[in-house]
Amino acid sequence: MAATRRSCTRLSALLPSTSNALFRTQLPRVTARVALSTRAGVAGLTFTRGFINDVKPGSNVDEIELNESLAPTIDRSRSKVFSSADEAVADIKSGSTILSAGFGLCGTADTIIKAMAKRGVENLHSLKAVSNNAGAGPYGLAELVQNGQLTSVILSFLGTNKAIEKKYLTGELDVELTPQGTIAERIRAGGAGIPAFYTPTGVHTWIETGEIPIRMGPPKEGSKMPTTLQSGNRRETREFKGKKYNLEHAIQGDVAILRAYKVDEAGNCVFRYTTGNFGPMMAKAAKCSIVEAEHIVPIGEIKPDEVDLPGIYIDRIVPATEEKKLEVKKLREVEGADQGNKSDAEQRRERIARRAAKELKQGYYVNLGVGMPTLAPSFLDPEIKVWIHSENGLMGMGPYPTEEEVDVDIINAGKETVTILPGGSTFDSAESFAMIRGGHIDVSMLGALQVSANGDLANYMIPGKVLKGMGGAMDLVSNPDQTKIVVLTDHVDKNGVSKIQQECSLPLTGARVVSTIITDLCVFQVDRVNGGLTLTEVAPGVTVEQVQEKTAAKFKVADDLHEME
Numbered sequence: 100m101a102a103t104r105r106s107c108t109r110l111s112a113l114l115p116s117t118s119n120a121l122f123r124t125q126l127p128r129v130t131a132r133v134a135l136s137t138r139a140g141v142a143g144l145t146f147t148r149g150f151i152n153d154v155k156p157g158s159n160v161d162e163i164e165l166n167e168s169l170a171p172t173i174d175r176s177r178s179k180v181f182s183s184a185d186e187a188v189a190d191i192k193s194g195s196t197i198l199s200a201g202f203g204l205c206g207t208a209d210t211i212i213k214a215m216a217k218r219g220v221e222n223l224h225s226l227k228a229v230s231n232n233a234g235a236g237p238y239g240l241a242e243l244v245q246n247g248q249l250t251s252v253i254l255s256f257l258g259t260n261k262a263i264e265k266k267y268l269t270g271e272l273d274v275e276l277t278p279q280g281t282i283a284e285r286i287r288a289g290g291a292g293i294p295a296f297y298t299p300t301g302v303h304t305w306i307e308t309g310e311i312p313i314r315m316g317p318p319k320e321g322s323k324m325p326t327t328l329q330s331g332n333r334r335e336t337r338e339f340k341g342k343k344y345n346l347e348h349a350i351q352g353d354v355a356i357l358r359a360y361k362v363d364e365a366g367n368c369v370f371r372y373t374t375g376n377f378g379p380m381m382a383k384a385a386k387c388s389i390v391e392a393e394h395i396v397p398i399g400e401i402k403p404d405e406v407d408l409p410g411i412y413i414d415r416i417v418p419a420t421e422e423k424k425l426e427v428k429k430l431r432e433v434e435g436a437d438q439g440n441k442s443d444a445e446q447r448r449e450r451i452a453r454r455a456a457k458e459l460k461q462g463y464y465v466n467l468g469v470g471m472p473t474l475a476p477s478f479l480d481p482e483i484k485v486w487i488h489s490e491n492g493l494m495g496m497g498p499y500p501t502e503e504e505v506d507v508d509i510i511n512a513g514k515e516t517v518t519i520l521p522g523g524s525t526f527d528s529a530e531s532f533a534m535i536r537g538g539h540i541d542v543s544m545l546g547a548l549q550v551s552a553n554g555d556l557a558n559y560m561i562p563g564k565v566l567k568g569m570g571g572a573m574d575l576v577s578n579p580d581q582t583k584i585v586v587l588t589d590h591v592d593k594n595g596v597s598k599i600q601q602e603c604s605l606p607l608t609g610a611r612v613v614s615t616i617i618t619d620l621c622v623f624q625v626d627r628v629n630g631g632l633t634l635t636e637v638a639p640g641v642t643v644e645q646v647q648e649k650t651a652a653k654f655k656v657a658d659d660l661h662e663m664e
Contacts, residue, residue: 305331312327356381362392500518637662
């Protein structure tokens with residue numbers, strides 16, 4: 100396939116008086132090839148979607164060339180079907196922005212990623228990637244990170260990706276942590292020709308203020324905490340009907356890589372269950388979209404009403420040769436099996452989950468965060484039916500599967516195997532978070548590191564210790580007026596420090612968002628408008644004095660205080 104036509108302009112013709120110092124100020128990290136994925140101004144001039152080519156230390160600005168496009172050339176006259184992933188990625192250029200689909204390992208284009216890795220850092224480098232969490236362990240984008248081919252990523256969650264976490268904390272990789280729903284909507288907007296939009300997600304958090312580190316460095320002498328070398332970008336804000344919103348800019352890519360179950364030769368795609376998480380929107384937002392297909396079929400074999408992604412968005416099709424991988428295989432416990440003596444921690448979790456189940460009413464649409472919230476449905480009255488939503492694109496989530504029911508393409512937000520109940524549905528991540536931000540979910544349950552007396556929630560970061568990312572949590576609490584936010588948490592942490600604080604000292608997930616706090620000791624109702632806690636229930640055997648002793652916030656005691664059921 101022919102290479103993209105090269106369109107270059109010598110900066111000397113445009114910037115005869117520009118100094119190296121100014122150039123370094125505008126582009127703080129100059130490597131062999133540096134992507135300019137957003138509009139970057141230099142000395143009053145604006146360049147769009149170019150990259151600096153062949154920059155060496157000490158280069159004079161006059162020697163630098165600006166290329167206007169990195170995307171492979173698309174030849175509409177030839178077949179979209181390529182013989183292999185190696186052939187399809189051969190003309191991907193260094194410095195490209197790659198949109199990489201997948202949620203954990205579900206829907207990840209591992210065949211294409213391996214083909215990119217095979218090209219080696221000498222032929223393909225300085226890549227920027229956009230992905231929800233870049234795979235897990237050694238799989239997904241981790242291979243490109245290990246090779247040194249990836250220099251920056253936009254993610255919502257680092258998860259178990261140790262390679263990315265290590266390079267981030269040591270300054271070898273730039274990481275822009277972004278809420279999951281915001282990533283999805285930025286990509287969707289990019290594919291729809293919308294340059295920017297306002298969202299409630301991340302308001303009054305470090306997303307708004309730009310304080311989450313993008314580039315880290317070694318700790319200073321006498322400190323164990325990594326140094327922040329570059330922080331994020333402060334968001335422009337605006338009020339609509341008295342409510343504050345952040346401005347977010349669309350994301351577009353040079354190349355999108357995704358995996359589908361079935362693809363016809365016209366490029367029409369079918370996804371199985373939760374594999375369609377980010378693939379459809381990423382294909383729409385890239386100049387060149389490459390799909391690896393488990394089954395490539397002739398045109399006409401996929402009926403029009405079965406198409407999940409129309410072929411207009413797909414440019415190249417390759418056979419998927421890498422086996423699908425499962426991150427967490429979780430099986431349903433056999434009913435009546437002896438579970439033995441439960442630990443104190445297990446008993447506390449069950450006490451909290453049992454009380455949390457009472458927040459779920461007949462017909463509710465409910466989102467359950469990872470961990471303790473997932474236990475709540477097991478304590479529901481059998482007569483009460485609710486629809487459980489999972490942020491990765493699943494409504495009507497059922498229990499964990501038996502060994503025979505395990506399907507690698509059906510997972511929950513914790514990347515665990517689950518089942519889908521009759522009447523359930525699957526959809527992409529943009530659709531999933533539209534349900535959340537739009538207030539269509541009745542109740543959302545999350546865990547916490549800290550909760551304040553006015554309903555502030557901190558649950559994703561401990562500076563210098565825990566920096567995994569926020570995942571979808573900021574989106575889940577973005578519309579607390581229409582979606583009730585219930586926190587499930589131990590009353591104190593492992594060091595005996597109260598999680599219920601007058602004010603949160605950790606970075607916020609959301610401000611004034613929590614309505615109810617359920618702990619192993621009690622239940623608090625939160626006045627989000629005026630601020631303040633009211634103790635409404637205590638666990639069996641727990642006194643008000645014990646709650647006061649372990650609570651670092653002021654609270655009132657309800658006149659009808661009663662025992663937790």
